[in-house]
Amino acid sequence: xxxxxxxxxxxxxxxxxxxxxxxxxxxxxxxxxxxxxxxxxxxxxxxxxxxxxxxxxxxxxxxxxxxxxxxxxxxxxxxxxxxxxxxxxxxxxxxxxxxxxxxxxxxxxxxxxxxxxxxxxxxxxxxxxxxxxxxxxxxxxxxxxxxxxxxxxxxxxxxxxxxxxxxxxxxxxxxxxxxxxxxxxxxxxxxxxxxxxxxxxxxxxxxxxxxxxxxxxxxxxxxxxxxxxxxxxxxxxxxxxxxxxxxxxxxxxxxxxxxxxxxxxxxxxxxxxxxx
Amino acid sequence: xxxxxxxxxxxxxxxxxxxxxxxxxxxxxxxxxxxxxxxxxxxxxxxxxxxxxxxxxxxxxxxxxxxxxxxxxxxxxxxxxxxxxxxxxxxxxxxxxxxxxxxxxxxxxxxxxxxxxxxxxxxxxxxxxxxxxxxxxxxxxxxxxxxxxxxxxxxxxxxxxxxxxxxxxxxxxxxxxxxxxxxxxxxxxxxxxxxxxxxxxxxxxxxxxxxxxxxxxxxxxxxxxxxxxxxxxxxxxxxxxxxxxxxxxxxxxxxxxxxxxxxxxxxxxxxxxxxxxxxxxxxxxxxxxxxxxxxxxxxxxxxxxxxxxxxxxxxxxxxxxxxxxxxxxxxxxxxxxxxxxxxxxxxxxxxxxxxxxxxxxxxxxxxxxxxxxxxxxxxxxxxxxxxxxxxxxxxxxxxxxxxxxxxxxxxxxxxxxxxxxxxxxxxxxxxxxxxxxxxxxxxxxxxxxxxxxxxxxxxxxxxxxxxxxxxxxxxxxxxxxxxxxxxxxxxxxxxxxxxxxxxxxxxxxxxxxxxxxxxxxxxxxxxxxxxxxxxxxxxxxxxxxxxxxxxxxxxxxxxxxxxxxxxxxxxxxxxxxxxxxxxxxxxxxxxxxxxxxxxxxxxxxxxxxxxxxxxxxxxxxxxxxxxxxxxxxxxxxxxxxxxxxxxxxxxxxxxxx
Numbered sequence: 001x002x003x004x005x006x007x008x009x010x011x012x013x014x015x016x017x018x019x020x021x022x023x024x025x026x027x028x029x030x031x032x033x034x035x036x037x038x039x040x041x042x043x044x045x046x047x048x049x050x051x052x053x054x055x056x057x058x059x060x061x062x063x064x065x066x067x068x069x070x071x072x073x074x075x076x077x078x079x080x081x082x083x084x085x086x087x088x089x090x091x092x093x094x095x096x097x098x099x100x101x102x103x104x105x106x107x108x109x110x111x112x113x114x115x116x117x118x119x120x121x122x123x124x125x126x127x128x129x130x131x132x133x134x135x136x137x138x139x140x141x142x143x144x145x146x147x148x149x150x151x152x153x154x155x156x157x158x159x160x161x162x163x164x165x166x167x168x169x170x171x172x173x174x175x176x177x178x179x180x181x182x183x184x185x186x187x188x189x190x191x192x193x194x195x196x197x198x199x200x201x202x203x204x205x206x207x208x209x210x211x212x213x214x215x216x217x218x219x220x221x222x223x224x225x226x227x228x229x230x231x232x233x234x235x236x237x238x239x240x241x242x243x244x245x246x247x248x249x250x251x252x253x254x255x256x257x258x259x260x261x262x263x264x265x266x267x268x269x270x271x272x273x274x275x276x
Numbered sequence: 277x278x279x280x281x282x283x284x285x286x287x288x289x290x291x292x293x294x295x296x297x298x299x300x301x302x303x304x305x306x307x308x309x310x311x312x313x314x315x316x317x318x319x320x321x322x323x324x325x326x327x328x329x330x331x332x333x334x335x336x337x338x339x340x341x342x343x344x345x346x347x348x349x350x351x352x353x354x355x356x357x358x359x360x361x362x363x364x365x366x367x368x369x370x371x372x373x374x375x376x377x378x379x380x381x382x383x384x385x386x387x388x389x390x391x392x393x394x395x396x397x398x399x400x401x402x403x404x405x406x407x408x409x410x411x412x413x414x415x416x417x418x419x420x421x422x423x424x425x426x427x428x429x430x431x432x433x434x435x436x437x438x439x440x441x442x443x444x445x446x447x448x449x450x451x452x453x454x455x456x457x458x459x460x461x462x463x464x465x466x467x468x469x470x471x472x473x474x475x476x477x478x479x480x481x482x483x484x485x486x487x488x489x490x491x492x493x494x495x496x497x498x499x500x501x502x503x504x505x506x507x508x509x510x511x512x513x514x515x516x517x518x519x520x521x522x523x524x525x526x527x528x529x530x531x532x533x534x535x536x537x538x539x540x541x542x543x544x545x546x547x548x549x550x551x552x553x554x555x556x557x558x559x560x561x562x563x564x565x566x567x568x569x570x571x572x573x574x575x576x577x578x579x580x581x582x583x584x585x586x587x588x589x590x591x592x593x594x595x596x597x598x599x600x601x602x603x604x605x606x607x608x609x610x611x612x613x614x615x616x617x618x619x620x621x622x623x624x625x626x627x628x629x630x631x632x633x634x635x636x637x638x639x640x641x642x643x644x645x646x647x648x649x650x651x652x653x654x655x656x657x658x659x660x661x662x663x664x665x666x667x668x669x670x671x672x673x674x675x676x677x678x679x680x681x682x683x684x685x686x687x688x689x690x691x692x693x694x695x696x697x698x699x700x701x702x703x704x705x706x707x708x709x710x711x712x713x714x715x716x717x718x719x720x721x722x723x724x725x726x727x728x729x730x731x732x733x734x735x736x737x738x739x740x741x742x743x744x745x746x747x748x749x750x751x752x753x754x755x756x757x758x759x760x761x762x763x764x765x766x767x768x769x770x771x772x773x774x775x776x777x778x779x780x781x782x783x784x785x786x787x788x789x790x791x792x793x794x795x796x797x798x799x800x801x802x803x804x805x806x807x808x809x810x811x812x813x814x815x816x817x818x819x820x821x822x823x824x825x826x827x828x829x830x831x832x833x834x835x836x837x838x839x840x841x842x843x844x845x846x847x848x849x850x851x852x853x854x855x856x857x858x859x860x861x862x863x864x865x866x867x868x869x870x871x872x873x874x875x876x877x878x879x880x881x882x883x884x885x886x887x888x889x890x891x892x893x894x895x896x897x898x899x900x901x902x903x904x905x906x907x908x909x910x911x912x913x914x915x916x917x918x919x920x921x922x923x924x925x926x927x928x929x930x931x932x933x
Contacts, residue, residue: 173469177461186461190469206367206460206477226458227465249348249365249479 035160042135042163049119049133111145111231111270114138118264119163128171128194129157132267135164143229145270150258151235152176152223153267166267169236170200170257177227178204178236180211181220189221189236189255200257202237207251213239221255231270340555341446341545342512346502346519347536348479350563352493352526354572355602355803361493361527361614363562364482367455367475369463370448371417373441375472383409407437417473418451424466425459427452446515446543448476481520483614489575490611491637492568492603492739492801494525495618504538507558512542525637526566526801529738536563569602569803573918574911578605581910582889585903591870591889592639594784595911598791598881600807601799603737605911606781608642610634640735641742643777644869644888647859647900648705648837650772652790652825652873654714655698657725659821663717666698666824673708679767684711702828703836705858707771714770715763722769723749728813729789730796731782737799745782748775773861784886787873790815791855791881793822829855830878838872838905847909852916853878856908858900860891867891870899872908876916883915 022030063071116132123129134140136159146153146166154168167174168191175190188205204221213219218238225232235258242253323331352361387409391399400408415431422429429452440449451473455463460475467473481496499521519538522528539560544552578593586609595605610632617625629635636642658664673693677684686707693706701709714722726732732747746752748769750761768774781799788797789812796812817825830853833841837858841847856874863869868891875884887904 175464175467175469177464186457186464188464188475206365206475224461226461228462229465249363249477 038158038160038163042160045119045131046133046162049117110273112273114140114269114271116140116164116267116269118267121262121264123194123262125194127173128154128168128191128200130154130166130168130264130267132164132166132269133162134269135160135162137162139271140164140269141271144272145230145234146267147234147270148260148264148267150260151237152230153261153264155229156269164269166269168200168261169202170194170261176230176236177224178221179224179232180207180213180239181222183208183211186224186226187221192254199259200261202255202257204239204242204253204255205250207242207253209244209249209251211242211251213242213253215240218256337512339544339546340509340512340542342507342509342514342540342542343446344502344504344507344514344516344538344540345560346499346517346538347560348562349481349496349520349536350534350565352534352566352568354568354570354575355604356571357567358572359484360489360568360570360572362482362484363479366453366478366480367460368450368453368478369421369455370450370474370476371414372448372472372474373414373445376413379413380406380409383413387412407433410437410441414449414451420467421451421463421473424462425452425455427459444515446545447517448474450476478517481614481618483618485572485576486615487611487613488572488579489570489606490525490614491608491639492525492570492606493614494527494529495523495614496520496527497523498620502538504540504558507540507542507556509542509556525739526568529801530566534563534566537561567803568801569597569600569604570606570801571604571918574605574914575607577914578607578907578911579609579611581907582607582609582887584910585906586889589890590633590638590642591887591904592637592642592780593907593911594639594780594886595915596784596788596797596799596884598788598797598875598884599809600804601785601788601797601810602803602807603799603801604883604915606639606739606801608636608638637739638888638890639780640737640739642779642888643742643744643746644780644871644890645774645776645861645863646772646778646783647861647869647871648707648710648772649783649857649859649871649873649886649900650776651702651705651710651770651859652829652857653726653729653731653786654710654717654722654770655702655825655828656790656815656817657722658713658717659698659825660725660816661717661721663721664698664713666821669695669697671696671701671709671712673706675708677708677711677767679711679715679764680762682764684764684767699824699828699831702825702857703831705832705837710770711767715766717770719749719761719766719769722766723747726776728795729786731778731786735781735785735799737781738801741781742779744777745779746775746777772859780886780888782886783871783873783888784884787875787886788881788884790825791875791884793817797884826855826878829857829874832856832858833874833905837901840901841905841909844906847906849909849913849916851920852876852912854912855881856905858905860899868899870902870904872900872904874905874908874912876912882919883912885911 114134116134116138118130119133120131121129122131130153132140132146140156140159142156142159144156146155152169154166154171154174156164157167158165169176169189171191173191175188177186178189179186185208187207190203190205192201192203194200211219218240221236221239223230223232223234223236237255237257239253240256242251244251348363351359351363353359384406387405391405411431411433414436418429418431421427431451436449440447452459455475463473463475483493497520499519500516502516502519519535522531522534527534537560539558541557542555544555546552574595578595582591582593589609591609593605593607594603596602597604610629612629612634617629655664659666672695673686673691675686675690675692684707693700693704693708696704696706696709698709700706726747732745734741734743734745748765753759753761753765753775765774769776785797785799789795792810793815794810794812795815797810815822828836832838833854833856835842838856841849841854841856854874854876855878856872859869859871859873861869861871870887870889870891872887873885875881885908887907889899889903889907891899891903
């Protein structure tokens with residue numbers, strides 16, 4: 001029987017041995033284990049997501065017939081208005097295509113829109129990520145831009161068989177080229193250090209000195225389309241502050257991001273039709 | 277058993293005894309050891325206590341490095357705040373070498389392995405393989421950049437390894453300078469945030485008006501001696517990023533004001549010299565703004581007008597604010613595009629400008645005989661001395677005058693003005709009249725009058741000026757040329773020829789002084805909205821004498837030698853009365869110089885001008901009126917337009933009924 005002192009230290013010894021063992025495991029094996037972990041975990045995540053959908057379905061079943069009839073009428077009205085919008089959009093799309101051709105702008109037609117449901121949100125001071133319910137099975141590539149109704153969501157960081165991890169634009173590791181609305185000079189946007197309970201934000205750099213913005217008169221920051229990842233004209237956020245940098249050459253500033261980024265349920269992945 | 281006990285007792289006793297026995301040799305070694313320990317402790321104390329500061333200083337010098345970053349230079353603006361020289365951001369992609377230690381080591385091992393596998397006996401040295409590894413890693417990163425922005429750049433081995441890695445390790449290495457906005461955008465979006473490749477910004481001087489006022493503004497040149505205040509660590513090994521320093525013009529004159537405050541940092545470095553952590557930092561700040569007296573509208577008008585009428589010839593235009601002496605425009609031709617020569621200029625471009633004579637600022641450094649514009653000064657000198665009666669018509673111009681035994685001919689004797697008084701003589705620029713009056717007045721009086729107007733001195737403007745101004749007199753000729761003064765010299769001086777040499781700026785100041793009825797105008801390149809009007813000693817003419825002088829100058833622009841200004845519709849400025857005087861000086865055997873000095877409006881002068889244009893037609897006599905006057909008119913036209921430009925309508929606010 002081992003001495004009592006050693007018996008008490010056994011968990012630490014085992015932990016030490018495991019860590020020491022992990023250190024000597026080849027990198028290839030580690031990468032494989034990590035990838036496998038995500039793939040094994042994916043069904044659980046997906047199951048939880050489907051369970052939530054089912055829960056929602058049964059909660060809807062509890063509504064009365066009157067409520068359902070009313071909802072059906074509302075839906076009918078909504079559908080009618082959407083049909084109008086669809087026709088309007090068709091003519092607008094033609095007009096956009098004509099202008100794009102005239103101005104030689106990159107077209108949204110270069111992307112295939114792939115809607116995806118958000119199955120997990122992973123926010124911390126270090127990273128801001130979501131997991132979506134589509135991955136390699138839908139041809140989602142790494143680096144593809146992700147958008148929602150309010151503008152840019154982020155870009156795809158990792159792609160697994162059935163899921164993909166999206167890095168939000170509020171993540172400090174995301175950087176993209178934007179333009180201030182009404183201006184064509186590119187600026188650099190980077191996700192900021194986000195406060196725990198506050199709205200997501202980012203910072204802009206290389207802002208020309210003649211650009212002004214404040215919390216009372218914010219300016220919209222859009223994607224430039226010059227960077228080769230995001231198409232132009234998507235809303236990144238609102239510039240609420242700019243001030244001259246220490247070098248006197250550019251300004252730096254803060255960007256307020258859409259608060260809905262923290263509660264997204266559906267996003268759209270823009271899959272490049274002809275990737276570079 | 278008993279035996280054994282005895283043995284034990286014996287042995288025990290012997291052990292005890294041996295332990296307790298006195299061993300002097302051991303004691304000696306105790307002392308030796310103690311002494312050695314004392315030496316060690318003493319040495320330690322010496323190194324720690326006595327020489328501690330020295331070691332600490334050595335360690336500091338070895339483990340700390342200082343970086344100095346220049347502050348951007350201040351803007352240079354015109355009197356209305358329009359930027360003449362600003363800073364433009366220059367975006368570069370740089371490689372932070374201090375983040376590549378592990379990668380460099382791996383690459384070195386790979387390179388060494390590859391060489392060893394070749395089996396070649398003549399292997400490169402360890403240092404050479406390290407160099408190969410460094411260039412290889414840098415090229416690898418440059419290839420990443422090339423792939424993103426579609427370029428095909430290569431690492432310059434010598435610049436990278438010898439110049440940068442060996443001497444500037446703490447500074448980022450510039451892979452590509454001057455990125456286009458699209459390239460900047462692509463790199464921002466494609467490079468990872470924590471990559472050793474980062475977009476870097478620096479400033480360069482930018483000149484929105486290209487060549488406008490090039491000689492006034494001046495250029496900057498690279499400066500490697502940038503210093504930072506309040507950062508400390510002056511004794512540390514310092515890496516300086518290149519700044520700029522004024523090379524000429526206002527950039528040089530006001531370098532201290534324009535120079536930004538340098539910033540920098542002190543870093544702790546490891547044994548290889550790589551950055552560990554910042555210990556102290558100071559951000560650079562932009563230099564102060566310089567508000568010049570120039571009006572860029574007038575400057576552009578002066579340059580455009582000169583280019584139009586001078587057709588590639590050299591010369592200068594100076595326009596002054598009569599009240600304050602502020603220089604409104606100062607142009608010198610030929611000039612050069614500042615954007616093409618700053619901060620670096622190619623040898624070919626330098627030689628091209630040199631060949632054209634473009635480096636010289638002819639407004640302040642060009643020496644010319646003033647020609648007939650000097651007749652204004654001779655008129656003043658004569659009237660003040662009482663030798664010229666403005667109403668006297670006793671002088672009859674028949675185109676020739678005998679001076680001693682030499683006959684002087686006006687325009688080869690083709691011009692005969694007949695009986696002529698001062699007013700007409702000024703308007704028609706009658707040489708016969710001024711030869712006669714000059715000889716009557718005398719060289720000493722004329723030279724003294726010129727000195728009263730400070731024409732023999734530099735104006736002390738904030739630009740480089742020539743030291744060669746000459747207001748001659750017999751003493752000067754004797755001293756400098758070792759020759760006697762002849763009456764012919766006086767005659768020549770009376771019409772601004774001979775030995776008299778002035779600059780266009782001198783004549784502009786003279787015109788401004790005459791306009792105010794005073795002796796001195798101090799020109800300045802700085803604008804001060806609160807500047808008081810300049811005042812100096814009055815010229816000393818009676819009002820009647822002044823009226824004749826100004827009348828002659830106005831007649832010059834209407835019916836006299838500058839009548840082009842009213843004859844040609846394009847040159848007319850309705851409502852503006854101009855007092856002017858033309859001049860065409862012959863530089864012996866070389867070229868003509870066409871002059872025109874003027875001020876306006878005649879009633880209340882506000883602007884004074886001098887134009888000098890180097891001609892190339894020998895014997896040309898009407899150059900001043902034909903060429904120089906229209907150039908001045910171009911500036912006056914713009915000035916008059918601005919003066920009479922409708923101001924924005926005021927907002928009428930109705931009060932309560």
